[in-house]
Amino acid sequence: MSARRNDKPEAPPAGLRGDDRGAWDKVIAWLKDEAHHGDPAPVARQALAEYRRFDAAVAKEEAELLANPLLWNDEEQALGLWIGRAFHEFTQSAVAALGRFAEARVAGQSGNDIAAALAGLAFTAGGAALKWTEVAGAGRRGAAVAEMNRAFGIVEALDLVRDKPVTVAAGRDQSPSLESHYSRVMLLDAFCRGNLGRAQVAILDSWLWEWAPEYRVTRTALPGALLAVEGHGARGARALAAGETPAGRLLWIEPLGEQIAGAVRAFHEGSIPPGRGISLIFRVEEHAAVLDHLRAFLDIARRGLPARQVREGCEAFVELLVGLPEILAKAFSPRGWGGNVIASHGGGQRSIEERQLEVNRRRLRLVDESASGLGLEGDDADQSLAVGTLVALRREDGGPPLLAEVARRVAVAGAPTRIGMRILSGDPRRLTLERQSRRGQVDALYLPGTDSSGRADAILVAQSDFDPQAYLDARLGDRHYGLRLNRIRHLGRGWVLAGLEVLEERVQDVPPAMELSLAPA
């Protein structure tokens, strides 16, 4: 369907559900056509008006979609993807009109306010496209970054970098400079790589609207945190390698340190920054997770990326056990891994247990490997592999099993889901702990650290089993060790990696009168 140019479709409804989207598709297609063939000034007015209308319609859906902690149903997934695509098409229209306007201006026309407004619209819609694509779990939208680079190139050529057109985002008027707009979308893109949850993306977006005015796009290496930005193409911002001489277009984000500190102060005072907007409806946990991402990001931007670990393209399959209960039940049993199930197929009738094991088997293609992580590809049908999920995995072509955590998940329509794994340990040990206060056992994994002093060792337990006050008894041979899990080092999805302190050691099977206690004084 393509409406004849200048034949504007009817105003779309205020909603986005069901058939409403079809009406919006017509308007967006018409705008795109106008942007490529119409006079840029009227196109700008129409695009801005329709964008404001569209933003209001999205704002109406946003809270319901983003605050939903459950997996989206098909309708919600379709809506999220459609919103991301629609924002991207607004971006394309704005950039196309901006490009045509720039060409006309070279011929002697004026009207930089229109150009600035179009650029503001392009960046606002582009940022929203990045956000919604990430929210919908559809992978990175590199095309949006390419549009942003094109728009900023025009903005620089027209000397509009400091202009502050008023635009609208989530129903709120915003007017950062075009430099700030560009900084914001580049940072948003740098974060939207599959490791943020829906709420976290929305929180980050709301913070960046507040914070981006303090960042600078520069060609001079200012002191502090810097990112390199390629001025064209879809790559976006990247961390400098440690020792790399900064050159070309740079994004200076050193104020992020003080901005993080400001957000932390707000939480200490009992308020949720920025104190307004949709992010207020999200749990404090989500905000704290975003702050952790920001701290890690800032650290890399300040110090540079360490020499990259060896990462080799590889083609193999890995077998996965998912979740602590399954790992405890199968990873330590010779019959637990699927290899035995396959081996038993030739033996005739399979047992129920074997069939259950086979049903639960998960195989993913190993596409990338380094010392600290793995990249896997697989069928998107397995939604259990969310970020933070604990897995044990084993290469089918040999090699020792590994304990890992899902660190990143990117689902792109029509392509296999890509999953990044962070390796936790190559040598976890199963450990059974007895609770002293209330009867019962805690099944745990002991993760030896690299330091032989035991200082970096940790115990992994189900989150429900973690109790920092509980006295736990570990029996190893003729010795009992009294332990306390006294802090959480890392919190996963339903599991906890805890630091431990050893309270005492007792020798078993010694008459009570002679029992030797080595408890600290």
Added chain:
Amino acid sequence: MKTGGVMDLLRWEPEAAGRAPVASPAVRLVAAAPRARAMNDTAFLPAPDLDAFEWEEPVVSVAALQRPRPAAPAIDPVPEPVRGPAPALAQAVALAPPDEPGRARIRQRYFSVRFPGAPGSASDGKDPAATIKAARLHFEDGDGERAVELLEFAIQTSPLEPRLWLALLEILFLERESEAFVRAARSFRDRFPQAAEWAEVARLGWRLAPREPAFASGRPVVKAADAHYGAWPEAPNWIEASWDLTAEVLAVELRSRVLRSGGGFTLGA
């Protein structure tokens, strides 16, 4: 207000003259959101009830755009940022800052998320030993930033507890955070001008920030008195680390026994 430029599209007009532009014409609040409760319990409440709002079509003054533009300059001045109307949702959740119980809840929630596993008594500084121990564990795990934040968090509610300040100062010293150390040291001196520990604080501070006048008294009188090889022999123990190494020895023994006992992953077939 200037009119006639394309920028007018981007502004919200107040509904009537003399009325503050606080309500978006596009999104009008027709029913009050549960403001007090929402702010009291921001972190735990579900999204505001969207049925409480009436959504309207945006009103865009296209007519103004059609007025003849001034001959020159053709470009309207860039308006100052318009921080005006927010949508109904934003208004609903940002009507007022949280009241005191609400703030306390957010603080407590933040504490439990940021310092998971730390005893609740460590949050308000009422149990300095628990707070300092939790901070020391973070520091020993290589997370000095979190250790510092925990102590600052507790100091906010117990600013008159000197042990918390001293532990903070020691960790900042060990982390070589000179600017933060200077700030914390000044605050400590303001609150505890007679503290006997000030001499030690100044001694540490002079090594981090020798140009800071407050630490002038920390400069060693006799240069030789400060000479040493390896680790500094006269460090304070305000983070209350145990001198007893039995637990460390037991940790090595436990590790050794766990690794010897097997119990690792099986390789399968």
